[in-house]
Amino acid sequence: MARPGEYRPIVVGVDPDPSKRMALAWAVDEAARRRVPLRLVHAEGVPTGGYRRREVRPSWEEWNQELHEAGEQALEEAVAFVEARQPHVALDGLLAEGNPAWVLREQAYDAVAVVLGSLHLRRVQEVFSPASVALPVMAHARCPLVVVPEPEHVTQQPPHFVVGVDGSPHSAAAVDFAFQEAALHGATLRALYVWQPGRFGVLDEHAAQQECRRLLSETVAGRTGAYPEVELHHEVVTGHPVEELAKASAHALGLVVGTRGHGGFTGMLLGSVSQGVLHYAQCPVIAVPRPFTPGA
Numbered sequence: 307m308a309r310p311g312e313y314r315p316i317v318v319g320v321d322p323d324p325s326k327r328m329a330l331a332w333a334v335d336e337a338a339r340r341r342v343p344l345r346l347v348h349a350e351g352v353p354t355g356g357y358r359r360r361e362v363r364p365s366w367e368e369w370n371q372e373l374h375e376a377g378e379q380a381l382e383e384a385v386a387f388v389e390a391r392q393p394h395v396a397l398d399g400l401l402a403e404g405n406p407a408w409v410l411r412e413q414a415y416d417a418v419a420v421v422l423g424s425l426h427l428r429r430v431q432e433v434f435s436p437a438s439v440a441l442p443v444m445a446h447a448r449c450p451l452v453v454v455p456e457p458e459h460v461t462q463q464p465p466h467f468v469v470g471v472d473g474s475p476h477s478a479a480a481v482d483f484a485f486q487e488a489a490l491h492g493a494t495l496r497a498l499y500v501w502q503p504g505r506f507g508v509l510d511e512h513a514a515q516q517e518c519r520r521l522l523s524e525t526v527a528g529r530t531g532a533y534p535e536v537e538l539h540h541e542v543v544t545g546h547p548v549e550e551l552a553k554a555s556a557h558a559l560g561l562v563v564g565t566r567g568h569g570g571f572t573g574m575l576l577g578s579v580s581q582g583v584l585h586y587a588q589c590p591v592i593a594v595p596r597p598f599t600p601g602a
Contacts, residue, residue: 462557476564
């Protein structure tokens with residue numbers, strides 16, 4: 307994730323419904339904290355059904371013009387919201403044709419982060435509905451993806467972030483980002499390693515928990531020197547990773563998790579912790595990919 311002062315933008319998908327502004331609010335506040343521009347993106351989408359058999363469907367030109375006008379209005383309203391909330395943030399807007407997931411994936415290439423809203427769709431809707439773009443963006447984007455729920459959740463004092471750790475390079479990238487976010491927000495950080503009893507035929511549970519603690523300590527080691535202002539709490543908890551991280555998210559400013567990276571449908575993290583917390587977390591979820599290595 308970019309440090310404050312870098313010019314790469316935060317990209318946010320604009321919802322055409324003006325009552326849904328949590329993702330936009332999160333994105334513009336983050337842009338102000340990081341002193342980076344904000345790019346508002348609205349994708350017009352593709353033709354949809356919904357017409358009765360005997361109805362005369364509009365021509366392509368009429369349909370396209372209606373979508374274009376609605377998109378322009380959505381962007382204008384989003385710009386007005388951003389300028390009223392954070393007037394000093396530099397911003398630009400993009401009205402694009404095409405599937406929202408593809409549009410946002412392209413915009414993610416040089417972005418600090420991509421921010422989306424979430425209505426906690428059912429799992430089948432999350433995967434197959436064209437209105438849902440979080441999974442395909444998360445599967446391919448090389449920058450963090452932030453999914454902000456509607457309506458606003460209730461945080462707790464003192465403010466804190468939660469980061470999931472499993473000892474992998476993916477969770478190490480998530481820890482790096484979580485420290486950045488905690489420092490920017492003046493928040494504490496809770497690092498969790500969730501251990502599942504009986505996994506992989508482990509017989510010595512005490513030794514397994516000790517190994518989890520070792521991996522957790524190694525993963526967070528060294529970050530406190532770079533971020534001395536961040537108060538760190540780390541612990542090993544027992545249970546299912548999605549359930550435990552979702553419970554920990556209840557009053558957090560954000561839940562940070564690593565993702566396995568890029569790919570097509572098989573790379574969309576189906577059944578993974580990353581996908582699970584998108585459905586059940588009660589705060590914004592920040593999915594951080596492993597740093598991109600050419601040829602990897």
